[in-house]
């Protein structure tokens with residue numbers, strides 16, 4: 001594994017073509033592309049291993065809810081053909097093995113510096129370069145600074161009064177101990193009921209003596225129906241990869257699944273039941289493809305929501321408990337969860353649901369969690385409380401653009417970008433799957449690949465023409481932000497409190513952050529802009545030769 005010492009070019013004033021922040025799937029592929037272009041690149045990664053989200057999120061039951069054959073790179077046909085996924089939904093260890101395989105296969109580690117957090121990045125207007133500072137006090141200079149920092153990487157720990165007085169261990173699902181945790185014989189409290197909780201609760205319940213689940217809002221979840229992949233299926237997928245990938249690009253969420261192109265309210269009650277039952281039996285997020293208007297028409301959405309509630313009541317034996325687990329808002333508004341045995345877990349005698357919707361958690365005390373004057377005694381606490389999504393990881397870095405403007409200040413009222421790729425006033429700074437791009441509303445792997453390829457093509461274009469910098473025009477950015485907000489208003493996803501709108505982090509501006517106009521429209525837009533000579537971007541400055549730049553820096 002790479003580390004600080006192993007890198008050849010670690011002098012305090014190293015001059016690079018590009019710095020990449022983060023060695024998850026985005027950072028790895030960006031490094032691969034830039035290296036192929038002959039750029040000098042260094043990747044800084046805070047973790048002691050690569051893999052990003054799959055390095056940190058090791059909680060019990062962690063797996064991807066996009067099918068493994070789709071949640072994978074497509075840039076290398078050889079890679080697609082040689083890698084063997086074992087299950088319909090890959091586990092976290094399998095995905096991490098895949099990331100490590102990619103790093104080894106393409107010899108990426110030599111440019112990755114682990115255990116190094118980027119603390120600041122400042123744009124030097126005179127030299128058109130970024131000065132990137134790391135937590136060990138070193139700095140490097142790079143023409144391009146590429147943030148591959150992930151959309152869900154900055155964990156959110158609510159400020160519970162007394163959290164630091166708890167006598168037992170506290171684990172966040174997004175920063176799980178690498179050696180694993182044994183809950184055998186323990187009383188455990190899980191706070192939160194989003195995807196991470198829904199995946200981990202069934203497994204924690206099997207181990208723990210007693211599990212208390214503190215639920216503020218019930219989330220909708222559909223069964224995964226995970227299964228091992230048989231040889232015949234794998235052969236078929238490998239033979240059809242290119243067609244499957246291009247079908248996926250034509251789908252709103254970039255995932256190849258069958259969308260029933262019919263309105264839910266125009267279908268008969270019988271047709272609806274048949275369709276929902278079939279999707280429930282099939283498993284996974286394609287449940288939302290049962291009809292074409294589930295996220296656009298409240299009445300249609302209500303039919304799907306009612307169906308899931310009926311399944312909760314069928315599964316959970318205690319009717320009052322089933323009701324407490326039944327969400328009453330738009331299905332798909334908070335991201336739909338995918339589970340294995342979640343609702344069934346609440347039939348266990350060692351599991352207690354604690355409703356904190358009306359009376360929030362008052363305090364964490366030495367022995368446990370206090371709600372409505374009652375104490376729930378636990379030996380260990382699991383915070384499944386999510387992330388400061390999309391902007392959190394960027395806000396942690398002191399990023400300063402032209403005239404020293406801090407990015408935090410520019411985004412005070414919410415993120416502002418052009419295409420989710422760049423932001424005005426911060427030339428040569430790219431964000432992979434940044435706010436204002438489809439990102440988290442799509443299958444992340446292909447969206448990452450598209451952004452990486454767009455950025456690689458862009459920097460190659462600049463280099464060929466000896467242009468020093470690129471940044472969005474203010475007007476183009478303003479128009480894009482307006483468009484992002486307009487389309488958000490047409491979709492039911494923007495109607496509830498979710499991390500998509502920053503509602504889970506107190507004080508965060510309430511803005512629908514990802515672009516919800518659909519992947520096909522977005523891909524088209526990105527292509528059009530490039531074909532028009534990077535319309536909406538200002539390309540300026542002449543590249544100073546490398547030697548001169550080095551002279552200047554001394």
Ligand code: N01
Nearest residue numbers: 063064065158192193194195196197216217335384385386
């Ligand atoms: O986080 P979340 P997550 N008091 O924000 C609760 C991806 N992901 O880590 O809903 C009490 O969804 C909060 O309550 P509420 C995926 O994109 C993917 O589970 O805000 N409760 C909520 O229940 C996912 O959407 C996969 O009322 C508090 C929970 O904590 C995203 O990551 C697996 C609270 C947070 O849920 C985030 O998922 C896992 C408080 N003060 C994650 N503050 C797969 O691919 C927060 N909560 C399968």
